[in-house]
Amino acid sequence: MTGHEFTDDELERWSRNILLPEVGVDGQRKLAAARALVVGAGGLGSPAILYLAAAGVGTLGIADGDRVELSNLNRQVLHGAADVGRPKVESARDAVLARSPACRVVTIFCRLTARNVRQTVRGWDVVLDATDNFPARFLISDACWLERVPLVSAGVVGFQGQLLTVLPQAGSPCYRCLLPEPSADQYAATCGQAGVLGAAAGVLGAMQAVEAIKVLLGIGHGFERRLLVYDALAGKVRIANRVKDPACALCGPKATIADVVEYRLTCCPGGVAGPDGCCMPAAPLKRQAKSVRRRGAKGR
Numbered sequence: 001m002t003g004h005e006f007t008d009d010e011l012e013r014w015s016r017n018i019l020l021p022e023v024g025v026d027g028q029r030k031l032a033a034a035r036a037l038v039v040g041a042g043g044l045g046s047p048a049i050l051y052l053a054a055a056g057v058g059t060l061g062i063a064d065g066d067r068v069e070l071s072n073l074n075r076q077v078l079h080g081a082a083d084v085g086r087p088k089v090e091s092a093r094d095a096v097l098a099r100s101p102a103c104r105v106v107t108i109f110c111r112l113t114a115r116n117v118r119q120t121v122r123g124w125d126v127v128l129d130a131t132d133n134f135p136a137r138f139l140i141s142d143a144c145w146l147e148r149v150p151l152v153s154a155g156v157v158g159f160q161g162q163l164l165t166v167l168p169q170a171g172s173p174c175y176r177c178l179l180p181e182p183s184a185d186q187y188a189a190t191c192g193q194a195g196v197l198g199a200a201a202g203v204l205g206a207m208q209a210v211e212a213i214k215v216l217l218g219i220g221h222g223f224e225r226r227l228l229v230y231d232a233l234a235g236k237v238r239i240a241n242r243v244k245d246p247a248c249a250l251c252g253p254k255a256t257i258a259d260v261v262e263y264r265l266t267c268c269p270g271g272v273a274g275p276d277g278c279c280m281p282a283a284p285l286k287r288q289a290k291s292v293r294r295r296g297a298k299g300r
C-alpha cells in the first residue's frame with residue numbers, strides 16, 4: 001500500500017501498533033488516513049477520543065454541545081478541574097493535541113438534532129455514539145444507517161453498559177432491529193438519579209475505540225451481529241447474538257423510516273434547540289449546576 005510516508009519520529013511513536021501483524025505499516029497508514037467522529041465528549045467519549053488519537057487516527061471529529069461541569073469529573077477524564085465552564089469540545093481538543101500534535105481535530109460545538117445530524121455524520125469513516133440518552137442514540141443510529149456510515153454505539157448507566165456495532169450493509173442488523181423504539185424504561189434509566197461509575201464508562205469507551213479501530217482496519221471479529229452487556233457490579237460480561245428483523249422499520253424490505261426521527265427528552269435539564277438547530281444553554285451555568293444537584297447528574 002502506498003500513501004503517507006512516516007517520519008522516524010512517527011515510526012517510533014506508532015511502533016507498538018506497527019509490530020502487530022494485524023496492523024503493520026499499511027494498517028498504520030490506513031489509520032493516518034482515517035476520519036472518525038465521536039459524538040459526546042463525556043464518560044464514554046473521554047477514553048474513546050484519547051485512544052483513537054493515541055492510535056494515530058489522522059482526523060478526529062468531536063461533537064458535543066455541553067460545557068464541562070464539576071459533576072462530570074468523576075468519569076470524563078478528558079477534562080480537568082481548570083476546564084469547568086469551557087465547551088467540552090475545546091478541552092477535548094487540547095487533550096488530544098497534547099498527546100498527538102499531528103492529529104487533525106474537527107470540533108463541532110453543537111447538540112445534534114434532526115436538522116443537523118445527517119450532515120454531521122456524513123462522510124466519516126466511522127462514528128462513535130458516546131452520548132448519554134436514548135433519543136440521541138436513535139437519532140445518530142438512524143442518521144448513520146441512512147448515510148451509510150459504520151457506527152459503534154455504547155451506553156452506560158449505573159454499573160452497567162452495552163456496546164454494539166452497526167455496519168450499514170444489506171444483511172446486517174441495524175440498531176432498530178434490536179430496539180425498534182425508545183421505551184419509557186429507557187428514558188427513566190437514562191435520566192433518573194441513577195448515577196454512573198466512572199470507571200465502568202471508561203471500560204465501555206475504551207472498547208468503543210477498539211471496535212472503531214477494527215472497523216477502520218477491517219480486522220477481527222466485531223459486534224455487528226452481537227451485543228455486549230457489561231455488569232461491573234456483578235463482574236459479568238454477557239454477549240448476545242443479534243439478528244436482522246425482517247419487519248424493521250429502518251432496514252427491512254418494507255422500511256417506513258426514510259429520514260431521522262427526533263424523540264424528545266422530557267425529563268432532563270440542559271439545552272434547548274437554537275435557531276440553527278444547535279444547542280444553547282437553557283439557563284446560566286450556576287443555575288444549571290443547582291438544577292443538576294437537585295435532579296441528579298446525567299449518566300453519561
Ligand SMILES: [Zn+2]
Pocket residue numbers: 173174175176177178244245248249250251252
Ligand atoms: Zn433494522
